[in-house]
Amino acid sequence: MHRDHPVTFPGRHTHGAQAVRPDGRRRALRIGLGGPVGSGKTATVAALCRTLRDEVAIGVVTNDIYTREDADFLLRNAVLPAERITAVETGACPHTAIRDDISANLEAVEELEEAAGPLDLVLVESGGDNLTATFSHGLVDAQVFVIDVAGGDDIPRKGGPGVTTADLLVVNKTDLAPYVGSDLGLMARDAKAQRGGLPVVFTALTRPGGVGPVADWVRGRLAAWRTGGTQ
Amino acid sequence: MQQPSCPPPPSRPAAAAALLVLADGRFPAGGHAHSGGAEAAVRAGRITGPDSLEDFCRGRLHTAGLVAAALAAAACAGLDPVELDAAADVRTPSPALRATARRLGRQLMRAARAVWPAPELAALAAARPRGAHQPVVLGAAARAAGLTPHDAALAAGYETVSGPATAVVRLLGLDPFRATAVLARLGGELDEVAGRAVAAAGRAATGGTGELPAASAPLLEITAEAHAAWPTRLFAS
Ligand SMILES: Nc1nc2c(ncn2[C@@H]2O[C@H](COP(=O)(O)OP(=O)(O)OP(=O)(O)O)[C@@H](O)[C@H]2O)c(=O)[nH]1
Numbered sequence A: 001m002h003r004d005h006p007v008t009f010p011g012r013h014t015h016g017a018q019a020v021r022p023d024g025r026r027r028a029l030r031i032g033l034g035g036p037v038g039s040g041k042t043a044t045v046a047a048l049c050r051t052l053r054d055e056v057a058i059g060v061v062t063n064d065i066y067t068r069e070d071a072d073f074l075l076r077n078a079v080l081p082a083e084r085i086t087a088v089e090t091g092a093c094p095h096t097a098i099r100d101d102i103s104a105n106l107e108a109v110e111e112l113e114e115a116a117g118p119l120d121l122v123l124v125e126s127g128g129d130n131l132t133a134t135f136s137h138g139l140v141d142a143q144v145f146v147i148d149v150a151g152g153d154d155i156p157r158k159g160g161p162g163v164t165t166a167d168l169l170v171v172n173k174t175d176l177a178p179y180v181g182s183d184l185g186l187m188a189r190d191a192k193a194q195r196g197g198l199p200v201v202f203t204a205l206t207r208p209g210g211v212g213p214v215a216d217w218v219r220g221r222l223a224a225w226r227t228g229g230t231q
Numbered sequence B: 001m002q003q004p005s006c007p008p009p010p011s012r013p014a015a016a017a018a019l020l021v022l023a024d025g026r027f028p029a030g031g032h033a034h035s036g037g038a039e040a041a042v043r044a045g046r047i048t049g050p051d052s053l054e055d056f057c058r059g060r061l062h063t064a065g066l067v068a069a070a071l072a073a074a075a076c077a078g079l080d081p082v083e084l085d086a087a088a089d090v091r092t093p094s095p096a097l098r099a100t101a102r103r104l105g106r107q108l109m110r111a112a113r114a115v116w117p118a119p120e121l122a123a124l125a126a127a128r129p130r131g132a133h134q135p136v137v138l139g140a141a142a143r144a145a146g147l148t149p150h151d152a153a154l155a156a157g158y159e160t161v162s163g164p165a166t167a168v169v170r171l172l173g174l175d176p177f178r179a180t181a182v183l184a185r186l187g188g189e190l191d192e193v194a195g196r197a198v199a200a201a202g203r204a205a206t207g208g209t210g211e212l213p214a215a216s217a218p219l220l221e222i223t224a225e226a227h228a229a230w231p232t233r234l235f236a237s
């Protein structure tokens, strides 16, 4: 998979992702969350909203595969007002909508910013997919790949673009590790080997404050974004 | 087709290859999430295999396809796209399909402006910020790419059958070779529809948008309304 080096940002984003809006304001930082079905993407989005919503204005775009399940979950749990959450339909191909043809997601992000803005942060949740699904750099500024310990502790070793290149790898459901026989130490070593210096965090979202490490990483990206950087 | 009353395209590079780019199913303009009514037809049991897919596509080609092709040809020939947009509106009774056409038009506009930047595209985007009807944008994009009205008609007509065919491969697990063979078999009819569309666009250049075809497929309009209200579906339309 090809990746542009971050220093080329933001000049290459010319169609919907310009960092500065027509009104001169810096647009919201866009963070994508991808990963296999059921790994905890929506749970991460919900926990991030609860943790960060008093610090920054957040919007969420979900990419459900054939329902509005994720958007409805976020609405039911009242993590954000309804006008801050929108759903994109992906025609049975969730990875197409976040990578090969990002036009519907770009529309959704922009409409959200227009209707509910100004926003500081837009979280784009991908539909659950496979280990090769990554976000286009034309859609998001940074991406988080969420896997879980129950999917098998060999996932980091298997690698794939999500595991190896995401800006943050989240290994979720560590609370389940003893029950599914997953070796967290092995997962950490394999992830480090696959990702070089890129960060990895382990979470148990079911525990109070479980999203803390992800929230801290998002805060770091937000601070960099505000001052014009991307890291 | 080049009508004296229409302005010439802003630039005319040798552009035949641009048609391949514009008509490529992977052109990033949102089409992949739409089934062109095929999802509703599959659910209702009207599409069950290659033969019924061919019937469905043939019906769509000669109705919605002809209208789309004529609108695209007219926009490519340089007729006023805002007027054509109104003509598309009155030819689309279903509010759900009008919303879909505008949404897809807006997505196509984004892609087209990135690929073939042109003042005329920018002007249409400004005149219709919520999106013009997709076939009108398609024609304007073809014009910006230096294509002919006939090219635009072919691209618009092809899209009205390739969308459902791709969707049915996903919905029914239909053999992709047989689905593609359906598209090939419809090729002659597509050529013929494109020819009629270009002729109508030529008449519209002097006689106004009333000369454009207004063929409709009532069942597509009705099922689109129902589909838009389904709680669970794979395709946006
Ligand atoms: N035990 C445990 N369960 C979790 C944790 N995080 C999420 N879950 C549960 O895992 C299930 C799936 O979580 P979601 O957040 O819906 O997963 P997702 O990745 O959004 O799923 P899709 O969108 O369907 O791909 C839910 O029942 C969550 O409550 C965790 O840290 N520990």
Ligand SMILES: [Mg+2]
Pocket (backbone or CB within 6 Å): A041, A042, A043, A070, A125, A128
């Ligand atoms: Mg989810």
